[in-house]
Amino acid sequence: MSGPSNHYDVTRWPVGDPFADLGEVINSIIADIKTRQSNANVADGGKPGAVIYLPPGDYHLRTQVVVDVSFLTIHGSGHGFTSSSIRFNVPEGEWPELHELWPGGSRVLVDLEPDAGEDDSARAAFLVERSGSPRISSVEFSNFCIDGLRFLPDGSEHPAANSYLNGKTGIHVASANDSFRVVGMGFVYLEHALVIHHADALSIHDNFIAECGNCVELLGWGQASKITDNLIGAGFRGRSIYAENHGGLLITANNVFPRGASSVHLTGVSRSSVTNNRLHSFYPGMVILDGGSSENLIATNHLLRDEEPWTPFLGIDNGLDDRFGLIRVGGDHNSVIANHLSLVIDAQRIRPPQATPVAVRLTAGTGTLVATNHVVAMDVHARSGDSAFSAQVDALLSTTASDALGVTTVLVDPASARNSVLDSGTEEQVVADRTANAVRATPTVGA
Amino acid sequence: MSGPSNHYDVTRWPVGDPFADLGEVINSIIADIKTRQSNANVADGGKPGAVIYLPPGDYHLRTQVVVDVSFLTIHGSGHGFTSSSIRFNVPEGEWPELHELWPGGSRVLVDLEPDAGEDDSARAAFLVERSGSPRISSVEFSNFCIDGLRFLPDGSEHPAANSYLNGKTGIHVASANDSFRVVGMGFVYLEHALVIHHADALSIHDNFIAECGNCVELLGWGQASKITDNLIGAGFRGRSIYAENHGGLLITANNVFPRGASSVHLTGVSRSSVTNNRLHSFYPGMVILDGGSSENLIATNHLLRDEEPWTPFLGIDNGLDDRFGLIRVGGDHNSVIANHLSLVIDAQRIRPPQATPVAVRLTAGTGTLVATNHVVAMDVHARSGDSAFSAQVDALLSTTASDALGVTTVLVDPASARNSVLDSGTEEQVVADRTANAVRATPTVGA
């Protein structure tokens, strides 16, 4: 049996109060789906799943949602992002014309008990987990907001508001899965926004994932997935896009903004693409291929590494020094082609002092092609720490009063060999053993 | 309090008649949202916003909609585009088997009074404007049609149907904004389809914006936004995609067709990407970077400049001559890499007569890398002015009876210096002062 009752509205379900505990309501709906769709093993025994709708509203989630049925869509009407930093800048007393303090849309407020459990999956608002066969398929999360509400003190001097730590995860997929979709979602103030293990043909598309500790983490292993057309920005401790042991992953058309410790970090990932993204960071180590990541294509990305503009974060970074490389490649036979890399940094802040910053660094492996990359490096004076939106844009646009900065456009470590470095810097800018690597410098006037 | 009543259907709202004046209805709904969600400044005071639904239908809009709440989604069920040129080709009297004359879907007919106001914002169907703090966030327009109905005479001889002038704007965002989304929309016969000031983390994705004077205009300043996966085509007077003073803008995967005066025009835009688009125009001046636009990446785009095929527009163009360049770059340290440029033009129509057309032109600034671009130039006979769809395709595919055409693949003006031009034309095709710029010609047989 399948019919109109496969469409559920959480505000109309007789069990529980979705505003008090959305988890209780959705788990009750999933139990109902299972009761009504129980005929798996007969010839015409369809189990089509269902759609659960969250109209715009504030839904506290005090019980973890456990999804263990295929073909379930949970969707809302609004990703509901607003910059939560506003909350922590509200002055004491009155603020005339203050419109709102919190995210909105179809908003899930993650209010799990802090002692919910030791591991990450226990502290996820939505857990997807199922044993048995086949793999769970076609679960979709779309167009609602998961809000972790606030971060916790981390023992340092900087305010709790900025720690990016609270032990909360938005969506945690623990089991092998097929053809999942995460689209049009908003994630905010979660230590981990989206953690997916063992993904096959996953689509993470057109989401807004910001002010989270970590944004997209594909763990375990996986294949043939895509992370496309998202707006993403993690915290200084975390990863904006991370994948491990994936093959055939396509990461494209994303706009990844600060302050993630890394923009795209791939470990043990092969035959995958990082193409056509716009990446912005305040630290070195933006694109990292390690753990034997091989045969990947890093092409036509725009990378900007500039200075932290906001006072509360001055002096905080990801701990890497400027020789680390904006793009750092370990592993064999990768391709780094046609990228634009801008380093707009204060020469007085370079670490270690007097070092020459590195744009692309090959640390290990053989046979990588680095071709036709354009590295621009400029020295700018330290900024004033103005956090206003218009000041941020000024910083992004600013090229005045800047001088050319010495840069190593490509550094090939002795542990890496038999690479070709073409048209990616002048003779001086490419630091590599010419007896072990082929180098063709970008022609310059008079050279 | 928030509940199911945060979902509104304009056809079921007790105030006003949405078919007679949609503006009155939506403004009444927004007033209701504000009355019901008024508790901004308390700890758990959510203002989740709402969703307003337009089922398919013809909705006249005689009062401007003013959006001044965050977390508002206005959505329909159909972008409803149809080529409006059909209306102006209907013969007098009968036309058997004429199916429809007008756009459809969830369609807003913009019927504002022509004396609605002097400035553009007053003549917008949807105005988003709010003062105070924080910036307005997470407003979404999705999946409906905004139809400006008709253009007005412009005093010239060509028919009003083709003037692209009527003073109407579809959506005008006047205030600084965050995390807005415009997705799946249709815009047709508006002088300005979508005008957004001061955007942060804006997403304009998967829309259909055609037969409008101007399509996407990002004004003032802004950052970290994306214009992706749209079908776009402006009028001969206008701009298909325009942005000013933006940083970190990602323009990718768009299919931009004629006849915009420019396909992508960036003024004072830095550290942004125009990658992976398909661009088609009938005039020079397709991609323009001016006003000091710097450190941008223009890569893997396909550009086609061919001849106007449609009789009513013969002799009408954007006024630029063929030395202007298809890609024209002023500003420092830009990258123009791996683009394909096809010029398929009638040598008899080149302006000024006997001039050699220019593909990529650097007019100012220093340090731009132009590498691995492929320019193809052909002389074709003037076309017949057949507007039929099949004839348009024929023109697009036509390479018969064409001869190679002399072309300057890259022209570096004296005002620009210290650029590198690599593998983007033969020695003769690259016109640049070799004492001021580094040039490596594309190898040719026997050279």
Place this chain on the structure above:
Amino acid sequence: MSGPSNHYDVTRWPVGDPFADLGEVINSIIADIKTRQSNANVADGGKPGAVIYLPPGDYHLRTQVVVDVSFLTIHGSGHGFTSSSIRFNVPEGEWPELHELWPGGSRVLVDLEPDAGEDDSARAAFLVERSGSPRISSVEFSNFCIDGLRFLPDGSEHPAANSYLNGKTGIHVASANDSFRVVGMGFVYLEHALVIHHADALSIHDNFIAECGNCVELLGWGQASKITDNLIGAGFRGRSIYAENHGGLLITANNVFPRGASSVHLTGVSRSSVTNNRLHSFYPGMVILDGGSSENLIATNHLLRDEEPWTPFLGIDNGLDDRFGLIRVGGDHNSVIANHLSLVIDAQRIRPPQATPVAVRLTAGTGTLVATNHVVAMDVHARSGDSAFSAQVDALLSTTASDALGVTTVLVDPASARNSVLDSGTEEQVVADRTANAVRATPTVGA
């Protein structure tokens, strides 16, 4: 007149039973739309169309749906894909913990009579066809599943489950059309998933099309369309993405997995883009430009050709030998730039034996630019035929115990001339008549 009744739910329509025959229900709804919206030829005569909703459920389709109205959206709540191979691996008798056998979501089960007709259009679940003027516009299919249920025996020894033949088509658009959208759909076990003739400004976006004989086929001719951000994989007999006589087609951000006979095949296609895709195949002939396809851009794609890992398909392929080329270009003035190509094959299986596999092959035409492509070739031992998901990923990631394999990175046939081949292989790897083509080998150490 237009109003809320332009929103239809198939489970609430009084005519027919959507679970028994969805076609009868939708055709009845379309008839109703036509009756209610009949005033085409008057000044304010809107025919806005409608939206038809399929809640999650199993809908048998025994009557073909015929769409002949513009502005019709048919949408569901779930693409419902699950790998159907599970059905054919279920052991006799009990399988504890078997969750489901069939796809789900808003699922259309294509149960047309096998004698439905001779031609493909007669055997399509959804046929779009309309004569008269104007062209049919703005039809949208979104977010439901079309399931062909099973394949039929083909006379060979391999199981019917894997023949990819059943004469069924999901959606067949027979007439010239404008501004169609196919988004978020799932297609499974159809011989032809999506066949569209004469498309203008079509968008095929974010779909899941797998385990179908052929996936996307754009036939006849067409222009200015896009195929973006899809997950696609055809059968060994078929085509994953095919287009003929198109101009201005943009194919980007797709993840195309095995086993299609071709990944992207363009015949008579000009001034189009295949950029930024991830392509994976078990055979040569992944990207084919033939029939005079000219002035296209093939850039920043990642191609992987490796070995069939699954026992039932061992020995089955597309019949092409390893000299065919992974990218094969006939036609003039194309661009092949900045692609990464990995060949990870068993030297013992190369066909013909002892041949050197070819990565990029130019078979005809003049003036193509092949630049900055990176070809990686490795010899791996034949695999065990393990179909488990984790084994598939292992295969994708595996680089151990592999040796470098001799490869012709670019082969230019005598029938093709005046091409430029730059930085796409060593002197030995580029096989071309140097008196007819310009070649610059990728620099190597010591060379």
